[in-house]
Amino acid sequence: MEQIPILRIGDCLLVSIQVDMHDRLAMALQDDLTNKVVQTRARGVMIDISALEIVDSFIGRMLNNIASMARVLDAVTVVVGMRPAVAITLVELGLGLSGVKTALDVDKGLALIRHLIDEGEGGALDRRQE
Amino acid sequence: MIVDKSETMNIQAAEDVVRVRQLVRARAVAVGFSLVDQTKIITAASEIARNTVDYGGGGKVVIDDVRSGVRKGLRLVFSDEGPGIPDVQRALQDGYTTGSGLGLGLSGAKRLSSEFDIKSAPGAGTTITLIRWK
Amino acid sequence: MAATTDVIPQILTKHENYLLGQWLAKLTASGVEVGDKTELNDQARRFVAGLRKGSEGGRPDNISGPEWADARAVLEDVSRSGTMRGATPSQIATFVFSLKEPLFELLRRENGSDAGKLAGEIWTATQLLDRLGLYTTEIFQRSREEVIARQQDELLELSTPVVKLWEGVLALPIIGTLDSARTQVVMENLLQEIVNSGAEIAIVDITGVPTVDTVVAQHLLKTISAARLMGADCIISGIRPQIAQTIVHLGVELSVVSKATMADAFALALRRLGKTITDRERKSPVKAD
Numbered sequence: 001m002e003q004i005p006i007l008r009i010g011d012c013l014l015v016s017i018q019v020d021m022h023d024r025l026a027m028a029l030q031d032d033l034t035n036k037v038v039q040t041r042a043r044g045v046m047i048d049i050s051a052l053e054i055v056d057s058f059i060g061r062m063l064n065n066i067a068s069m070a071r072v073l074d075a076v077t078v079v080v081g082m083r084p085a086v087a088i089t090l091v092e093l094g095l096g097l098s099g100v101k102t103a104l105d106v107d108k109g110l111a112l113i114r115h116l117i118d119e120g121e122g123g124a125l126d127r128r129q130e
Numbered sequence: 131m132i133v134d135k136s137e138t139m140n141i142q143a144a145e146d147v148v149r150v151r152q153l154v155r156a157r158a159v160a161v162g163f164s165l166v167d168q169t170k171i172i173t174a175a176s177e178i179a180r181n182t183v184d185y186g187g188g189g190k191v192v193i194d195d196v197r198s199g200v201r202k203g204l205r206l207v208f209s210d211e212g213p214g215i216p217d218v219q220r221a222l223q224d225g226y227t228t229g230s231g232l233g234l235g236l237s238g239a240k241r242l243s244s245e246f247d248i249k250s251a252p253g254a255g256t257t258i259t260l261i262r263w264k
Numbered sequence: 265m266a267a268t269t270d271v272i273p274q275i276l277t278k279h280e281n282y283l284l285g286q287w288l289a290k291l292t293a294s295g296v297e298v299g300d301k302t303e304l305n306d307q308a309r310r311f312v313a314g315l316r317k318g319s320e321g322g323r324p325d326n327i328s329g330p331e332w333a334d335a336r337a338v339l340e341d342v343s344r345s346g347t348m349r350g351a352t353p354s355q356i357a358t359f360v361f362s363l364k365e366p367l368f369e370l371l372r373r374e375n376g377s378d379a380g381k382l383a384g385e386i387w388t389a390t391q392l393l394d395r396l397g398l399y400t401t402e403i404f405q406r407s408r409e410e411v412i413a414r415q416q417d418e419l420l421e422l423s424t425p426v427v428k429l430w431e432g433v434l435a436l437p438i439i440g441t442l443d444s445a446r447t448q449v450v451m452e453n454l455l456q457e458i459v460n461s462g463a464e465i466a467i468v469d470i471t472g473v474p475t476v477d478t479v480v481a482q483h484l485l486k487t488i489s490a491a492r493l494m495g496a497d498c499i500i501s502g503i504r505p506q507i508a509q510t511i512v513h514l515g516v517e518l519s520v521v522s523k524a525t526m527a528d529a530f531a532l533a534l535r536r537l538g539k540t541i542t543d544r545e546r547k548s549p550v551k552a553d
Binding site (some may be wrong): 003061080082084086087090091092096097102103104105109112 | 307448451452455456458460462486489490491492493494495540
Binding site (some may be wrong): 020021022023024027053055057058063084085086088089092093095096 | 142145146148151155165166168169170172173175176177180233235237238241242
């Protein structure tokens with residue numbers, strides 16, 4: 001069965017979804033990512049959906065699930081590259097994607113992950129110093 | 131309503147949901163929908179196709195190019211012989227809040243369509259009609 | 265009562281010139297601005313011809329049939345030229361209605377001895393001319409509606425500009441009501457601009473939105489959610505206290521920061537982006553000793 005490749009960049013995992021996924025493939029990706037986050041002790045997960053022309057409620061829930069799972073494992077998730085038509089449709093569909101952070105592209109996504117990770121670690125320290 | 135072109139497709143497995151998306155895209159492009167409108171109807175089709183597989187035990191979809199007066203549009207009729215939906219009104223409302231599989235797809239597809247009709251009863255299968263006007 | 269009449273076509277044939285003369289005199293006397301005399305004569309003549317054709321072949325109680333096509337065409341001409349001259353719908357309809365008096369006079373001449381028949385013919389004639397007169401009003405309405413529809417489309421396109429205030433900051437001043445059609449256009453424009461400029465902050469200014477009820481608030485929230493999905497945060501500006509209440513009342517999923525003025529919102533945006541504005545160093549004035 002085909003698999004969606006997961007790349008590792010430092011302490012981040014990067015997934016770029018290039019195909020129109022059927023449900024089983026999406027579930028497989030979810031499992032795969034969870035395993036990899038644990039294995040690599042990743043602090044950030046970036047999901048690039050710039051190639052996706054359609055994001056329906058199943059894929060939306062998959063993204064939410066990945067973010068929830070990652071949070072439990074102390075990793076942040078950022079979804080990047082959502083197309084305008086997809087964003088408008090998701091909003092109409094009523095799917096919040098509230099647990100998911102987003103950025104316009106891969107560059108900004110990596111910067112955001114960096115910021116969130118650093119803020120997470122540094123934030124506690126800063127407060128103590130006040 | 132005048133039907134200009136009609137195609138039928140069987141929906142039995144998860145892979146068929148992807149094929150439905152591709153077929154609806156091709157038809158939506160042919161009708162001349164804007165990109166946003168294409169995305170909306172393909173997404174709505176994806177929701178209902180998935181429900182047909184997951185809850186209806188499989189079924190089919192009929193895709194029609196339709197005309198009414200000066201309006202042109204695309205009509206999708208999904209049907210299955212599955213167990214049916216006991217309380218349609220609730221399914222349309224609840225799913226949205228509980229986030230359960232069936233509901234969000236139904237109410238979401240309705241929001242994404244110009245016209246939406248659903249006929250379903252326990253033991254009598256389900257027929258869902260979506261129309262998106264250009 | 266709807267009966268085909270052969271009296272009217274007969275009169276129109278027998279007394280065409282007399283009728284035209286009387287009618288045109290009446291039109292001029294009524295003080296209605298008639299514009300080009302030649303054009304008017306031509307239209308009157310054609311109308312009488314159309315009237316004859318319609319009443320010969322068609323029914324006087326239904327002017328949408330093919331027999332009345334000529335008559336309708338003349339009326340469309342009259343309506344068009346009248347509208348261009350700035351005539352009111354009533355003035356245009358007078359073209360038809362002022363035919364009544366001369367026509368009734370002719371009917372009386374031909375049927376004077378038979379009161380019953382005369383009454384019947386006058387009733388048929390008046391019904392017919394009423395319908396034809398009202399038709400001109402319908403044409404007027406229709407062309408008005410076409411103009412309005414076209415202007416609405418243009419307005420929709422023009423009235424949702426997205427402005428780049430600074431590198432990374434967009435402003436979206438919304439003027440007028442936010443209905444669902446407009447919201448779609450607003451969202452598409454905003455999201456496209458976010459993609460083009462890579463902006464991370466969008467200031468949505470609602471000073472120009474007259475009322476914000478729950479429906480409008482939902483449209484606003486949709487727009488903000490959509491921008492958020494594209495990685496841009498929104499700040500609402502031009503917020504009045506009642507509006508803040510409505511938004512909170514909706515049990516908002518996202519927290520939306522709002523400011524009273526766009527200036528405040530812009531200042532906040534710059535702060536978030538880590539920018540500060542400083543005065544340029546001024547050269548100290550030369551001291552006079």
